[in-house]
Amino acid sequence: MDFRSDNTASIHPRLLESVLKVNQKNSSSYGADEYSQTLKDTLSDHFGCDLDIVLASTGTAANCIALRTFCPSFGSVLTTEESHLNNDEGQAPELFLSGGKVKTFSTSDKKLDLLKATNWIHKAKRMTPHAGKPACVSITYATEWGDLYSLQELREIRSFCDEHKLLLHVDGARFANAICSAQLTPKEFYNILKPDALSLGLTKNGALQAEVVVLFNLKYKDDLRYVHKQAGQLLSKTRFFSAQILEILKDDLWLELASHANERASELKKIFDKTNRFKVINSGKTNQLFIEMDKKSKDILEKNNCLFYHWQDNTYRFVTSWMTTKDDIKNFSKLLTSLK
Amino acid sequence: MDFRSDNTASIHPRLLESVLKVNQKNSSSYGADEYSQTLKDTLSDHFGCDLDIVLASTGTAANCIALRTFCPSFGSVLTTEESHLNNDEGQAPELFLSGGKVKTFSTSDKKLDLLKATNWIHKAKRMTPHAGKPACVSITYATEWGDLYSLQELREIRSFCDEHKLLLHVDGARFANAICSAQLTPKEFYNILKPDALSLGLTKNGALQAEVVVLFNLKYKDDLRYVHKQAGQLLSKTRFFSAQILEILKDDLWLELASHANERASELKKIFDKTNRFKVINSGKTNQLFIEMDKKSKDILEKNNCLFYHWQDNTYRFVTSWMTTKDDIKNFSKLLTSLK
């Protein structure tokens, strides 16, 4: 029972098959191959709009490429205190922003606080140039807390960006989990939020280091190519990653895998909810659960070959993936029952 | 007949097999897996010394991680005008050096000119702090011109670094090609040059985006981990790349593949040398040939499905790889014969 991370899961067999297929012959390097060319059009179909793409080997790189492209070196990126880019990327944003600043505004449920952000923007503008220039917003969807912005919240973020002329980036490390849970198609999502760029993560959903920076704001098309290369992310054998992404998009495999993970998490949540010993403290809408438990419970679970991560204090994180089986959940349920 | 680049070649089957094997079960993320742990020791055996490693998805990233680790943000990196890091990395070094400067000193055969470099160091020290601090040397082995530093030259570089207290980085995008041609083992190479770090490239030798920053100077061990993550290069599924590298190191497959490519280049060179129409203008010691030809010859070759890159003016680059067959060379020979 491995609930450590969706990164510990394997590559989905269909994706590995696609790699084997590409490997049958040599092909153009640096993304000039046919797979990479097709991928752009395919994603354009999915999102229902013109777009451009570059690939990245990590979510950190994808986020930083988007933000370096959008944010002037005296600009500020508005995000949450809990965002991956503020906490978990080893100060990569600070490196890639080259003078840009990550400013955080969080609500109690770890989403972007538009009221606080608005107040700061007013203050920053009054203080110009003693404060940096508000330039971009970055939200994570699904959030780091496994949660979703509601449609209403997405619309408010859109208005906020319009009002203050801010570019909008979405960290979509678990984007498929989010739209599946929200029952949105990519097109619907795009039409509601109209982001300028999306870091579309597929690695946690079954791919091998395949992340896409999807650029919707084509004004930045040329800049994106330069930043992508400068970030050390222009892969000579791009074709093997493009092919994986084409495959996972085919027949909506990506959504199927994400739904699978979400469902397992939902089942897991129900199991936890039935006990007194464990408390699920987040919404459980996607594939991450944050659980409060005492040390003794934690030790017993670990002793019974159940793997998960310590988050902070007495909180632990359980993540399901495309590989989590119904049997895993059943076995876990039995384990919990046996504890009572 | 594809002589465009060793990047257009496929992944070697044994390496893909290793990926399939790793995929049979889930495993720890971010390099905490058994493959990644073993890889460090295996490389340590190959180089005959203690070392540390991080993986990177591109050669650009590997070089920049090493240089950011070594060079203070007011330091200078001494390299050649023709170096990949000066010309071909989209100003990634300038981004990652964060104030560090790439200074170039080239001999007529496109190697590092130690005399010019020494003169500049004397001047820079006299001018302190109006000039930056000489901090690192970066040489490419094999060079971008497909050439090798002789043992004597390597020893002089070592002395130069000792004298001026400079850290030494080797860009080894085609390191296996170099040591095979020079008939050096990795240990012998290490003992002669004692570099502080090596960007060990395996992508051009048959792997899928598998590059290693090999750190020999363990004083920078902790810094390297931070820089690696900050560069957006800590791969969640590192295990699939570690496994490939373990496989290519096994039974000296990496050397076998590099020798294969070198030999094909050598054969190709002989074919060119027999004509008047084409002139090989580099040493041809490794797997890259630079050829002068007139436009008409170029057009005929391309019309006959021969792929290669324009370098500059009337110079073209031909690269062989582990995939280049004896038949490819024979066919090319026939084509050239038919032209006469």
Next chain:
Amino acid sequence: MDFRSDNTASIHPRLLESVLKVNQKNSSSYGADEYSQTLKDTLSDHFGCDLDIVLASTGTAANCIALRTFCPSFGSVLTTEESHLNNDEGQAPELFLSGGKVKTFSTSDKKLDLLKATNWIHKAKRMTPHAGKPACVSITYATEWGDLYSLQELREIRSFCDEHKLLLHVDGARFANAICSAQLTPKEFYNILKPDALSLGLTKNGALQAEVVVLFNLKYKDDLRYVHKQAGQLLSKTRFFSAQILEILKDDLWLELASHANERASELKKIFDKTNRFKVINSGKTNQLFIEMDKKSKDILEKNNCLFYHWQDNTYRFVTSWMTTKDDIKNFSKLLTSLK
């Protein structure tokens, strides 16, 4: 009645005299003059220890030079939410840290919260390298809120830095006001806190753009010179600034001027405290007062030629300087009396 800022005050006549004196003959440039050489020794006498110095034309530059010297490009600087470097320096710290991150931990009275900082350090170390490396602390003394760290608090900060191996920087834009109020000599201050560097501000105390980075940790002596030049702060005519600082240090003029400003603020505070209409919401220990008042009161004051800055909401800042006279305070007192 100008209470806008100590920056609106003039250059003290004795300092201008010193500029005139230096101007009588030409002299070496870039700090190789006799004044600049003497200044280092003079400051060494004042602080009772070996030290090195570079000059800067702004406090922002002084802070950034110190932090760039101390903080590795993957390191974090721990400071308060309210710090000048976090709020008022136009993202200069983000530029000069080149990947370093400003992390904030504030108590309710706007001082560095050592408990929160300790918790974060534990978390950051556990997360290595997903979080940056805790590297420096920067406190402001007197704080941006016009307040002082107590001797006990200074000692705790020293212990905290020792325990976590953090370098310690002090933003001393109003350092003289602080030590005068705390009744500490520079030597006593140094012996209690043992900072690694101090941004010693003299501009707000009567000088013309004369700020000093005082380096106590001489391990960084060479780095400091490089960073200073790289920051664009090596002044060709340094001598005119060194001479001013020598003059203000002479006969403790700097302390006399700072005490003068502090006393005027103290008198002003008493006047405010006697009213109901105005509320002094900070300690008033140095030369800054933060006052809550209603809009009507504010309008009346401004109408009566009283100058001061809006801070936020219904809070306003009043600053006294070496130029503020007893008559200014009397006139202000009369004005307030007339309002009742």
Next chain:
Amino acid sequence: MDFRSDNTASIHPRLLESVLKVNQKNSSSYGADEYSQTLKDTLSDHFGCDLDIVLASTGTAANCIALRTFCPSFGSVLTTEESHLNNDEGQAPELFLSGGKVKTFSTSDKKLDLLKATNWIHKAKRMTPHAGKPACVSITYATEWGDLYSLQELREIRSFCDEHKLLLHVDGARFANAICSAQLTPKEFYNILKPDALSLGLTKNGALQAEVVVLFNLKYKDDLRYVHKQAGQLLSKTRFFSAQILEILKDDLWLELASHANERASELKKIFDKTNRFKVINSGKTNQLFIEMDKKSKDILEKNNCLFYHWQDNTYRFVTSWMTTKDDIKNFSKLLTSLK
């Protein structure tokens, strides 16, 4: 006889007078004072066009502010190998460009080589994004070699920038010396070259750390303010520097002082030219002479209290300033005569 640098000269008395005048009362900080507001209009009159300005305390800072404003962080700045920004600014440009690269193209007379630059641009565009984006040109006028671009050369630079859509920056550390020698008014200069920005240096011409970034391309007006503050160059007491500049512009004092220095250099050149022992190896059009002499001659001069700088090998630099008197030149002439 001090020929070391125009930086060793004093502040011109009229400029110091202006400082004393400003000091008579307190005034707004951070450039909101009347002098700073007037200065912009005055410069606008001098150059005959709309413009914006920020002040800087060093030429290095002025150059870096202009380049950071203009050059995207993946862009290249084209300049000469001998430029101050490439050699003498302690890698400040590398810090402030944040990923931008300084690319050098020099003619044999140390001016910008437009032919080489054009070739590189063609190559860089072909290689996109493996090479950075050509973004700006920076020329120095008068050059570091004391020379001038001819009107024809200036027109060619203008065409070159137009053709390749490059922004144009002029390092005018000795701008007054240049236009005086070329017999151009500021307006004429502007109309010929139409630069996007000029670093207008007045420090070497008699001011106290008073440098101006003159922005002609008003599209970058807002960006410039942010960059200026972020560079640590927004001076709280800007008024004292604005007043100096207003004074030096008044009655064309700046041109008078620069002409004075140029004339002394011209006289000095004639004296050198009459000997065999010394060889003036630059044009001598402005206030810098580069002289070849043997060690013995150098020793004699120094022994006779003649101050000058060693440049490189057997080359020495002699600089005249507004302070250099006809008597200085006569005395030097006598000294040389006595040597024969």
